[in-house]
Amino acid sequence: MKSNHNFGNGIKPVTLKAPKFWFRKKDEVNIPALLLYPLSKFWEYNVRRRAQLGTWEKMPVPVICIGNIVIGGSGKTPVTQAIQCLLKEMGLQPHVVSRGYGGKSKGPIYVSATSTYSEVGDEPILLSKKGPVLVAKDKKRGIYKACENGANVILLDDGFQNTSVAKDLSLVVVDSKILFGNQRVIPSGPLREPIHSGFSRASAIILVNHDKNNISKPINFEFPSNIPIIKATIKPKINLTAWTGKRIIAFSGIAHPEKFHVTLKNLGCEIVGTYNFSDHYPYKKYDIAKLKVNAQSLNAKLVTTEKDFIRIPLSQQADISKLPVQIKFENHAVLKKLLNKILL
Template identity: 40%
Template sequence: MHAPAFWWRDPGAAAALLRPAAALYGAIAASRLGGQGARAARPVICVGNPTLGGAGKTPTAIALSGLLAGMGEEPVFLSRGYGGRLQGPHVVDAGRDTSAEVGDEPLLLARSAPTVVARDRPAGAALAASLGSVVVMDDGFQNPSLSKDLSLLVIDAAVGLGNGLVFPAGPLRAPLMPQLARTGALVLIGAGRAGDALAARAGLPVLRARLEPDARALDGLGDLLAFAGIGRPQKFADTLQSLGRPAKRFVAFPDHHRYSAADAARLLDQAAAERLALVTTEKDLVRLRGDAALARLADACRALPVRLAFEAVETVRGLLAAALQRAKR
């Protein structure tokens, strides 16, 4: 879905009309947060976000996995597999599975560490525990079925919490305070007053981080036709701009968009007509692969890789080490 524009502005008439529905949704979500989940056989580190849409959870999970591996642990990712048809538990095979089967994010995660997809989180955690020493959950913060040893909430500092209201009046997945009460630290990605304001009032450790794009992926390309179907597509356009490679044409799709043959034909035709090079996100490119109808587009476009870098790496290591120690008592 495309996030409504009013979510990211001060509350107005549209948000006011939806407040009764938001109150009901928020009450249910808050009650679910209070549930006691099953304990996994291994420590569970959860990477979530308080709002709907993308904030950078997957790059954060991958960065944490790298730190855990450097600490001598054997991390295993656990994901719901949003957008995929497999119920799981299933160990992702990045060379054979497609996004239609396991979702797009698990295919990115599986490049870094063993990855399990499962609608049933405790069952998925049981399988993940057999493959490594610590489970890293990509999303699932608001799901109460599995107990977490450390939960991190990821926030895009440029937009923060938007209008601060609960869905559907705003982007929050649940009322803010019950979410913060179950959070070990905030991961604030990028810069922005919205993020700074939240950090000042959250009363939690704040781990600042940035997304670092690999500009070498654009070497040899001319003018760009960029497209993205992520939580906030404009972030991709802004990233290209920051690299001094602004897109001549930019096409935004909804988050987790399932590309059609018609989408592919339009993008290819426009690129050919204007002599533009196609560029997209890694997450979008994995959704194109494995579908014969999209093969031409997948072959024609290039992805811009990004990695997440924490500013205070030792602080993050300390939080992880403390969580592992608590879990193993």
């Protein structure tokens, strides 16, 4: 059973998603993209103008930016978590500065044990499990506050297109399957900026694979030879045997739910239903109640992502499993060398 439209008695999950034509092949006939091309050129002009007028101010401590060129779903959050841990292992005190997408707070404010996703967003809460996270719509103010509170290195979450702060290291996260979609700029495609302009500021590319069974599949894109590529794989952080053969209903509100489904299949789960909500969807009590009824009728377990679990009302979290994941870097030494270059 698969559902993007309704589940049960007339309740419909919100399913605002990136349009399919964004992810067609570059040389494929793409009428919607062609019609939107003039607007993309306007977007591109604004991006270029913003970069020209940016202050690019040098910060008091090293700034490591973890971002992407496409909109959403590249694997940026687990990459940030892994680098948080790596920096702490190196004896440093990293603080993450995030804009807190989906949260109401403008900050700068630290994420605490009592913070809610409606205040600070879901990703900062997830990142705060690994160390200090400060939400700030104004990145510069956030960084200065972090420095005042003992940070000696900043992880700038999703600030690659920010022009107010100079970065000492910029890591661009790229999904190995989605890559850059149709390679067109918003709204003709998923690019926040042209690929060449993004690569011109990149220190390295983190190439993330979500499917261990397709890890050897050749990448259909030629990356610049002068930019280091650090390969990484997203893996479940659970007891694999405990999930094998389990009947599962998977639900999520993420940019690319198919990645979540692939991970579950690779665990040996039997997926009997999927429900896809819009990215960062704030679950309501009746959404979860209806999902639980459906799961019971199919004798299945409800499973969602760690990020989604944060957006489920506390009173409804019982009997729902979350699937924690982690990043494993293939060429760990290359990443450590880049970090040492700016930190030592």
